[in-house]
Every structure is written in structure tokens, then in C-alpha cells.
Amino acid sequence: MTDTARGGLFRPIVPNQHSRVTYAELFFDLVFVFAVTQISHTLLAHFTPLGALQVTLLFLAVWWVWVYTSWITNWLNPEKTPVRLLLFAMTLGGLVLSTSIPTAFDGRALWFAIAYAAMQVGKTVFLWASTLPSQSLARANAIRITSWLAMSAVFWIAGGLAEGPSRLVLWAIALAIEYISPAVRFWIPRYGASSVADWVVExxxxxxxxxxxxxxxxxxxxxxxxxxxxxxxxxxxxxxxxxxxxxxxxxxxxxxxxxxxxxxxxxxxxxxxxxxxxxxxxxxxxxxxxxxxxxxxxxxxxxxxxxxxxxxxxxxxxxxxxxxxxxxxxxxxxxxxxxxxxxxxxxxxxxxxxxxxxxxxxxxxxxxxxxxxxxxxxxxxxxxxxxxxxxx
Known part of the structure; x- marks a missing residue:
């Protein structure tokens, strides 16, 4: 994000210096070893057209929650205790998400939906709260992302409560909202769309x-x-x-x-x-x-x-x-x-x-x-x- 005076919980911008991956981020990744295993085993157990479609949706959700967290920790500094605690909370959420994968379209659908929505919305609200008054562009972008993820969360929870084909449809809508949002640069009324130049990434x-x-x-x-x-x-x-x-x-x-x-x-x-x-x-x-x-x-x-x-x-x-x-x-x-x-x-x-x-x-x-x-x-x-x- 283009605010030059990044401070607080944000990573410092050091010219010509690579920001290293922290141990807290690597610890967070451990739960996704389990998630990937759950996905492959679920596909093996449900290798039908419907099963493949369901597993594809679950894979897209797992990847999206992980990559969004990587974007957040590209901006925020995991060496700061509040950010580290956020990652630990995300790790717990990821564990609940992963254990729910085999029965995500059955008995643990609501658990999967709650864990996913809480992880996505929770970390962007944290990003929003972490911006300083001087970081107007960072705050505007955090508001945009939170708005889109909050909208998709409604469909995730609704899908968790639904039964049969309705669940697949509602979750597909939720994923579509999330995957489209970066392509339209998180446009929302009043704030408009973010500029690509706003997204300073290490x-x-x-x-x-x-x-x-x-x-x-x-x-x-x-x-x-x-x-x-x-x-x-x-x-x-x-x-x-x-x-x-x-x-x-x-x-x-x-x-x-x-x-x-x-x-x-x-x-x-x-x-x-x-x-x-x-x-x-x-x-x-x-x-x-x-x-x-x-x-x-x-x-x-x-x-x-x-x-x-x-x-x-x-x-x-x-x-x-x-x-x-x-x-x-x-x-x-x-x-x-x-x-x-x-x-x-x-x-x-x-x-x-x-x-x-x-x-x-x-x-x-x-x-x-x-x-x-x-x-x-x-x-x-x-x-x-x-x-x-x-x-x-």
C-alpha cells in the first residue's frame, strides 16, 4: 500500500532488502499440510463427478484462505506480538477447517463455513484496525476487502445451514464473490476501486x-x-x-x-x-x-x-x-x-x-x-x- 510512512504493526519498507518469511508464518503453514492431505484423501474417497466438483470447491477455499493470509502477512509484521497472535488464532481456525473437509458437505458443513468465514473476515478486520490514521490508502483498501469478504461470508454460513444441492450452489456463489473481487480491485460504493499502484507488495x-x-x-x-x-x-x-x-x-x-x-x-x-x-x-x-x-x-x-x-x-x-x-x-x-x-x-x-x-x-x-x-x-x-x- 502506497502510504510511505508505514508503521505500527506493518512491515517496515527497507529498499533493496528482502523481507524474510518468519517462523510464525511457517508454523501457520503446518496446518495446511494437514489440509492438503485431507483434500487428496477426500478426492480419493469421492472420485465421482459430484465428488470431484465438491473437492474442487474445498480446494479453492483452502487455497484462498491461505493466499489471503499471505497477503496480510506481506503487509503486517509477524514479529509483532498482536500479528503473531492473529496467526496463531488463524492456525486454530485452519485446524477446524481442515478437520471438517471430509464431511464438509455432510455433518460438519456449518463448522467448515464458520471456520472459513471467521478466518477471512477476522484477519481483514484486524488489518483494518491495524491501519494508522495517516495510512489512508491502506485503510481504504482494508475496508474494501472486508466488505467483499463479509458479503461472501453470508453465503458461506447460509450454505452451511442449507442441505443438498443448495449448499453447493451457495458456496459456489461465495467463492465466486471472493475470486472476482481482486479482478475488479475490490470496488465498493463511495470508496470506488483500488489502484494497482496502491498494492505495494514485497x-x-x-x-x-x-x-x-x-x-x-x-x-x-x-x-x-x-x-x-x-x-x-x-x-x-x-x-x-x-x-x-x-x-x-x-x-x-x-x-x-x-x-x-x-x-x-x-x-x-x-x-x-x-x-x-x-x-x-x-x-x-x-x-x-x-x-x-x-x-x-x-x-x-x-x-x-x-x-x-x-x-x-x-x-x-x-x-x-x-x-x-x-x-x-x-x-x-x-x-x-x-x-x-x-x-x-x-x-x-x-x-x-x-x-x-x-x-x-x-x-x-x-x-x-x-x-x-x-x-x-x-x-x-x-x-x-x-x-x-x-x-x-
Whole structure:
């Protein structure tokens, strides 16, 4: 936010200095390891069109509450005791939210809705209360955000009280309100819309926060793979499925972190409009990346348990869909700061689409090996191409 004299509970602006991620923020992230696990297990247990739609809505809610908190802690200073206490309260709310995920469309719907609404509205009211009289732009933006989140909270609570399809509709409306609000710059009567220039964001901190969530998702994938493999009788097929799952996870790490994460952090730190880039690249475009990792983890568990025979529809969708979502997200993410579409990622997307045509004829193990091979080729190709271009 453009108030130059930031003080009170706000992070100090230090030119040419990166604001580090604090231990309080990392502690807050721990609950989202559990949340991601709950989402993947819920998808595995309800792998139907309706179940997938419900889990998608829950995933979008979890991501949105986390990324909004990252924006808040980009402005506020978690080293200050009141902000730290806010994060601890948010951690408790996140734990309630996460434990409610498996039955969010059943017995614990209202708990999920209350936890979510309280986290979203509570932290923005805190931001509003934290602004000093001299921080007119920061206060106006806090009022705008609070107004939009309070409106969506009505639909969250109403959905928690509703039954059947009405709950899904009401929660979809609530999410639509929240996802549209940044795109319209939180316009409200009297205050109007915020300017992109109003959103001063510490780019390195935002990039590091989102990279941390990628680690959370990849870590959950490793936990699922290891826990499933430990319970099985170790046959040749299971061992190969285990190696393929690990190699696929490693390829995803390489594609995101080898060049992309650091380049994105540098670009947003140098950008004249870091708020715009943070909104596009880190708020919106990271969603398919993380969703792809979660869906791939579901596929890995399915393949580990049933590596032989023909691949059923559930295995095909998750084994192909996970890497597709990941590559779709990463190619757009890297385009947002490189200005061109990475050829290796595009070829990987095409290869996965071609593989989908005959995937049902393959065994789950063969399908896993092929999708992993495609991801490895993408990772190696990008590394070589970027190394060659930098050497010229």
C-alpha cells in the first residue's frame, strides 16, 4: 500500500532488502499440510463427478484462505506480538477447517463455513484496525476487502445451514464473490476501486510464501507415497510404482524450482507493478500447479495399490490430469514473467493429451512410468534450453 510512512504493526519498507518469511508464518503453514492431505484423501474417497466438483470447491477455499493470509502477512509484521497472535488464532481456525473437509458437505458443513468465514473476515478486520490514521490508502483498501469478504461470508454460513444441492450452489456463489473481487480491485460504493499502484507488495516474500506451499503439496505427495508403500507387500511392480511416483514428484520439483521459482522472485522484486504480478502469478496461477500435485498424489496411491491390469477411468483421469494441471499452471506462471510460453512445457502438455487417447489400454504401472517420463523430459529439456540461452 502506497502510504510511505508505514508503521505500527506493518512491515517496515527497507529498499533493496528482502523481507524474510518468519517462523510464525511457517508454523501457520503446518496446518495446511494437514489440509492438503485431507483434500487428496477426500478426492480419493469421492472420485465421482459430484465428488470431484465438491473437492474442487474445498480446494479453492483452502487455497484462498491461505493466499489471503499471505497477503496480510506481506503487509503486517509477524514479529509483532498482536500479528503473531492473529496467526496463531488463524492456525486454530485452519485446524477446524481442515478437520471438517471430509464431511464438509455432510455433518460438519456449518463448522467448515464458520471456520472459513471467521478466518477471512477476522484477519481483514484486524488489518483494518491495524491501519494508522495517516495510512489512508491502506485503510481504504482494508475496508474494501472486508466488505467483499463479509458479503461472501453470508453465503458461506447460509450454505452451511442449507442441505443438498443448495449448499453447493451457495458456496459456489461465495467463492465466486471472493475470486472476482481482486479482478475488479475490490470496488465498493463511495470508496470506488483500488489502484494497482496502491498494492505495494514485497515480491521476494510473496514468491517465497507461494514456493513454500508448493513444498507443502509435494511433501504431502511424498507422505502419501511412503505411507501407502509401507503397508504393501513389496513386489517388483510395487517397487517400480514407488520409484516412478518418487521420480515424478522430483520432476515436478525440478520444473518449478530449478529456474522458475527464482526467476519469478527476481522479476516480481524488480517489477514496477509488483501488486499486479503478485495477483496474477502468485494468487491465481499457482492454483492449477498445486491442484496438479494433489491429483498426481491421488494417482500415485491408486497405482501403488493396483499396478497391474488395465487402467480404469479413475486412474487415467488422475494420472494424466495431475501432470496436465501442473504443466498448464507452470507454463502460464513462467509466461507471466518471462513473456513467452516455454516450449518444453507445451510439448509435455501435447504428449500427455496424446497419451490419454490410449491410456486405458495400459496398466496403471505403465501409465505411471510414461507420465513420469514425460515430466522428466520436460524438466531436462527446460534446463538445457535455459542453460544454452544464458550461455549465448
Amino acid at each position: 515480491g521476494g516474500h510473496m514468491a517465497e510464501r507461494c514456493a513454500g506451499f508448493i513444498i507443502i503439496a509435494l511433501g504431502e505427495s511424498i507422505v502419501v507415497t511412503g505411507a501407502t508403500f509401507a503397508e504393501l507387500t513389496w513386489t517388483t511392480e510395487n517397487v517400480l510404482a514407488f520409484v516412478s511416483a518418487f521420480a515424478g514428484c522430483l520432476a515436478m520439483w525440478w520444473i518449478y524450482f530449478h529456474k522458475g521459482a527464482e526467476a519469478g522472485s527476481e522479476q516480481i522484486s524488480k517489477s514496477s507493478e509488483p501488486g499486479r504480478l503478485a495477483r496474477l502469478a502468485y494468487t491465481y496461477l499457482h492454483m492449477p500447479i498445486i491442484a496438479g500435485i494433489i491429483v498426481t498424489a491421488v494417482a500415485d496411491e491408486l497405482v501403488l495399490k493396483h499396478p497391474g491390469g488395465h487402467s480404469d477411468l479413475k486412474t487415467v483421469i488422475s494420472a494424466i490430469g495431475g501432470p496436465l494441471l501442473f504443466l498448464f499452471g507452470t507454463i502460464l506462471f513462467k509466461h507471466s514473467f518471462r513473456g513467452f510460453l516455454q516450449l518444453s512445457h507445451g510439448v509435455g502438455i501435447v504428449a500427455l493429451c496424446v497419451l490419454a487417447w490410449f491410456a486405458s489400454e495400459l496398466s496403471p504401472l505403465a501409465l505411471s512410468i510414461l507420465t513420469t517420463s514425460i515430466m522428466i523430459v520436460v524438466a531436462v529439456w527446460e534446463s538445457i534450453s535455459l542453460q544454452s540461452s544464458s550461455a549465448e
